[in-house]
Amino acid sequence: MKARLRHPHVQDGAAVWGLARDVGLADLDPSYSYLMWCRDFAATSVVARPTDGGAPLGFVTGYRRPEAADTLFVRQVAVARAARDQGLELAMLEWLAGNVPDLRYVETTVTPDDEPAARLFSAFAAANHGQPHRHALFAPDQFPDSHEPEILFRIRL
Numbered sequence: 001m002k003a004r005l006r007h008p009h010v011q012d013g014a015a016v017w018g019l020a021r022d023v024g025l026a027d028l029d030p031s032y033s034y035l036m037w038c039r040d041f042a043a044t045s046v047v048a049r050p051t052d053g054g055a056p057l058g059f060v061t062g063y064r065r066p067e068a069a070d071t072l073f074v075r076q077v078a079v080a081r082a083a084r085d086q087g088l089e090l091a092m093l094e095w096l097a098g099n100v101p102d103l104r105y106v107e108t109t110v111t112p113d114d115e116p117a118a119r120l121f122s123a124f125a126a127a128n129h130g131q132p133h134r135h136a137l138f139a140p141d142q143f144p145d146s147h148e149p150e151i152l153f154r155i156r157l
Contacts, residue, residue, distance in 0.1 A: 003048040003057050003088060005095045012047050013038040016059050016078075023078050037061050037075075044072055046096045048079075048088055057083040060092045062100075070104040072096070077120065093124045103157055109137055109150035118153075125155045 008016065013035035020028050037045060041063045048058040058079035065071045074096075079088050097106060106124070110117045125132040137152035 002051045003083070003091075004051050005046055005048050005092060007042045007099070008038040008045050008047040008059065009042065010035060010039045012056065012059075015056050016047060019056050019059065019080060020076065020078050023080065025076060025078055027076065044096070044100050046092045046099070048083070048092055056080070058088050058092055060096055062096065064100075065107070068105070070102060072100055072103050072106050074106060074108040077117070089120050090123055090127065093120070094127065097124075097128070097157055105157065106155045108153050110153055111148040111150060113148065121153045121155065125153075128155060128157050130156050 014031065016038060017029075017031040017034035020034065038047075041061060044062045044064055046060045047056050049056055058077075060077050061075045062072045063075065065073050074093070077089055077092070093106070097103060108117070108121055110121065121132055132153040132155045134151055134153055136149050138147075138150040140147055140149055
């Protein structure tokens, strides 16, 4: 399935939220958040649309860390079921890393049980000639509710 990658527009927000809901993202945000994300963080995010039009096939949301402008933090990655296992996740990360100027690092957090995310970010690191540096960012006792630890993956570009 061919996809066109680009930065999102506000008009993508509702469809991006729908994709996040349909794929069952564990950390689904309110629809308002996706509209705001597509407005305020479009330059650090990507949406994949079919070349022949239609609903989004995938998206990656990210932002520059305020204390480290050379670092892109990836917040969410989602791919439609019909577009999985075709390398779209990695292609979106590569596109984003190449289209956000002055990046030296990409970061994300992964829970210990999220093996697909760990594989994706390890593959992204390998594609950029390295291994992710991993360490615990947030311990379970730091959350106000029941939550697994969040492991920071830091990848040098």
